[in-house]
Amino acid sequence: MAHALVVYNPVAGTAADPDLWLGTVVHRLAEKYTTTVFPTTAKMKPSEIFSAIKDDIDLVVAAGGDGTIRFALSAVASSGLDVPVALLPLGTGNQLARNLGIYKESIFVDTLHESMNVAMNGRKLKIDLGLMNGEHFCVAAGCGPISDAILMPEAQDKANWKMLAYASSMIQSIALPPVVFKISLPDEVFQVSASGLFVTNVADLGVGTLSETADVTDGLLDLCILNPKEFGDYIELGFRFGGGFVGGKAPYYVKKVQAVTVEVMHRRGPLSQFQKIRHRLLSFVQPEVAPVTTSSATITAMIDGDEAGTTPMKIKVAPQAVTVLVPQQN
Numbered sequence: 556m557a558h559a560l561v562v563y564n565p566v567a568g569t570a571a572d573p574d575l576w577l578g579t580v581v582h583r584l585a586e587k588y589t590t591t592v593f594p595t596t597a598k599m600k601p602s603e604i605f606s607a608i609k610d611d612i613d614l615v616v617a618a619g620g621d622g623t624i625r626f627a628l629s630a631v632a633s634s635g636l637d638v639p640v641a642l643l644p645l646g647t648g649n650q651l652a653r654n655l656g657i658y659k660e661s662i663f664v665d666t667l668h669e670s671m672n673v674a675m676n677g678r679k680l681k682i683d684l685g686l687m688n689g690e691h692f693c694v695a696a697g698c699g700p701i702s703d704a705i706l707m708p709e710a711q712d713k714a715n716w717k718m719l720a721y722a723s724s725m726i727q728s729i730a731l732p733p734v735v736f737k738i739s740l741p742d743e744v745f746q747v748s749a750s751g752l753f754v755t756n757v758a759d760l761g762v763g764t765l766s767e768t769a770d771v772t773d774g775l776l777d778l779c780i781l782n783p784k785e786f787g788d789y790i791e792l793g794f795r796f797g798g799g800f801v802g803g804k805a806p807y808y809v810k811k812v813q814a815v816t817v818e819v820m821h822r823r824g825p826l827s828q829f830q831k832i833r834h835r836l837l838s839f840v841q842p843e844v845a846p847v848t849t850s851s852a853t854i855t856a857m858i859d860g861d862e863a864g865t866t867p868m869k870i871k872v873a874p875q876a877v878t879v880l881v882p883q884q885n
Contacts, residue, residue, distance in 0.1 A: 557613040559588035562627040564595045564619050576667055583671050601630035612638055616674060620646015621694050621859040629691035632684055632876040639878045641674030650694045654757040655881050677880030682771040684876040685756050687868055692858035694757055696870055700731035701751025701781055702857045739816040746820060751781035754815060754870050766809045774874040778815055780808040814871040819854050
């Protein structure tokens with residue numbers, strides 16, 4: 556009988572209580588597979604998965620949020636094995652699974668049931684991954700105040716409130732000064748002041764559509780630069796998130812790339828009048844909010860919603876890096 560490997564993080568998101576779902580998954584997989592379950596640990600590297608499993612694997616099931624799914628996809632991509640991966644979206648955002656149409660976001664839909672149907676009967680699709688400083692990502696890499704807002708919510712808040720947990724941190728990011736970035740592409744180098752910089756592999760990041768042209772099968776990544784300055788820019792940015800606006804001038808810029816290097820020239824760019832007012836108000840309410848230094852420095856880098864070191868970020872696409880299972884109708 557074929558062999559399936561279920562990879563999950565026992566302390567992350569909804570997957571923190573495997574008693575609620577793991578038995579169901581193993582029981583369903585038993586129709587076609589002998590199943591091994593593999594709980595990950597905090598210090599484990601993706602390469603350790605296949606070194607620990609001696610038997611041949613015919614299917615990898617990644618159960619959890621985007622962090623766990625990224626871990627499993629990286630393990631497969633790094634191994635060089637052409638093993639299909641089924642995604643069971645049990646986390647907060649589940650961005651890759653949603654962009655692939657593996658489940659429909661509705662309170663009336665049993666996400667686990669839908670994704671297990673895809674795991675058992677889906678079709679194979681080769682997708683791209685990104686590489687940031689040698690680490691794979693499946694959704695996006697980012698940095699800057701708006702990117703930091705994705706890292707702020709606590710795990711319990713994300714488990715309880717899902718995407719609403721990010722609302723407060725996103726609002727707080729308005730008061731923070733932009734960052735002056737140096738962007739190095741194969742054909743050009745430029746500097747830009749921005750509140751958020753993302754290199755995305757998918758269109759929808761859950762907080763909105765960064766680039767509706769982003770496609771996990773096109774062999775490219777989308778460089779998205781967000782630079783809202785005035786209140787109207789934030790309103791317009793909200794509409795663009797909802798409507799999938801692509802390209803154009805600041806506060807929003809999108810460019811297709813195969814590789815890009817992101818460096819920080821200054822941690823603080825010029826505040827607009829609106830941002831100055833917002834910063835003063837926030838400083839009054841929260842005195843611990845201090846001015847950001849103007850000296851050259853590194854800032855936190857993010858991949859798929861998790862902290863991943865600091866800038867500079869050397870990013871490139873890994874085309875058709877892994878095979879995933881998607882619904883037959885996609």
